[in-house]
Amino acid sequence: MTLYSLRDDHALHSARGHPERPARLEAVRERIEANRALVDLVRVQGAPASREDLERVHDPAYLDALEAFCENGGGMLDVDTYATRESLRLVRGASGDVIEIVRRVCAGEADNGFALGRPPGHHARPAQAMGFCLLSNAAIAARFAQEALGAGRVMIVDTDVHHGNGTQEAFYDDPSVLFVSSQQADIFPGTGAMDETGTGAGEGSTVNLAVPGGTTDAGLVGLYRETIGPLAARFRPDLILLSAGYDAHRLDPIGGLSLSVSGLTDLVRVVMEAADAYASGRLVLTLEGGYHPEVLGAGVASSLRALLDPTAEPADPFGPSRREGPDLTEITAHVRALHGL
Numbered sequence: 001m002t003l004y005s006l007r008d009d010h011a012l013h014s015a016r017g018h019p020e021r022p023a024r025l026e027a028v029r030e031r032i033e034a035n036r037a038l039v040d041l042v043r044v045q046g047a048p049a050s051r052e053d054l055e056r057v058h059d060p061a062y063l064d065a066l067e068a069f070c071e072n073g074g075g076m077l078d079v080d081t082y083a084t085r086e087s088l089r090l091v092r093g094a095s096g097d098v099i100e101i102v103r104r105v106c107a108g109e110a111d112n113g114f115a116l117g118r119p120p121g122h123h124a125r126p127a128q129a130m131g132f133c134l135l136s137n138a139a140i141a142a143r144f145a146q147e148a149l150g151a152g153r154v155m156i157v158d159t160d161v162h163h164g165n166g167t168q169e170a171f172y173d174d175p176s177v178l179f180v181s182s183q184q185a186d187i188f189p190g191t192g193a194m195d196e197t198g199t200g201a202g203e204g205s206t207v208n209l210a211v212p213g214g215t216t217d218a219g220l221v222g223l224y225r226e227t228i229g230p231l232a233a234r235f236r237p238d239l240i241l242l243s244a245g246y247d248a249h250r251l252d253p254i255g256g257l258s259l260s261v262s263g264l265t266d267l268v269r270v271v272m273e274a275a276d277a278y279a280s281g282r283l284v285l286t287l288e289g290g291y292h293p294e295v296l297g298a299g300v301a302s303s304l305r306a307l308l309d310p311t312a313e314p315a316d317p318f319g320p321s322r323r324e325g326p327d328l329t330e331i332t333a334h335v336r337a338l339h340g341l
């Protein structure tokens, strides 16, 4: 059984002209409802994440400030991150949905699932909103799995075109969470270089796959095949979370990579294979970026199809890039050497 969540009231988080807009999830909803191959998906909704859930990752002073900011009507938290009066309530709901799917998957009630929430979470730092993100959903779910469900080790993979700096920061010194993030090098937020590998006891438990602009399916899927399985085999996670971003698609207006819907689906499949082999199949996706609504809808639908049946052919209405991408052989060898794979 594959679960998903998608709240009807997400559109109350909205700012005029902003790329992180309600049309994103509405395109996803349309794709899910129109696709007969997705009829077996089971929609769930969790209780809003509790203050205790949030404080496992976020600084209480930050949560208080965010609550006051929303109560006062919201506005811009920084140059590109907004909140409305309703945003904290909505994002607590979205975070609670990730937790609910994790709870059900870890209890064996479902095979896997995909929490479809807005805004994304992976840039939210423990004490600061950032990059459209208010709460670090993946990190909150990982800590919930550890502290409420008894999971020892959690692996988080982040396919978004941007570095998951907030997730990285939450676990940088923690060997119990393995964070693997692929991103376009040298774009927002400016972190995520290969040599960021963790600190103290967490040394080696952060893996950054920084790739050049223009990278295509062949390059990134190849890099995933050479790293994700071996990392999971060594780490033996109790659960894998996937921060699923769709802004690495070639048509995305913000990112500069050249992946296709098929390629993005292959990334999910590689992580799914690792979950099947080393994490008892326990895999939960949480939505991050993706700013071309139709591409996002097709990408999420294709990922959901793969979660239901990994052998299904991906439906890719946009097709692959016609250009040849950069050769990632050297980057792959460097990452494998750096992390002893």
Ligand SMILES: [Zn+2]
Pocket (backbone or CB within 6 Å): 160, 161, 162, 245, 247, 288, 289, 290
């Ligand atoms: Zn992104």
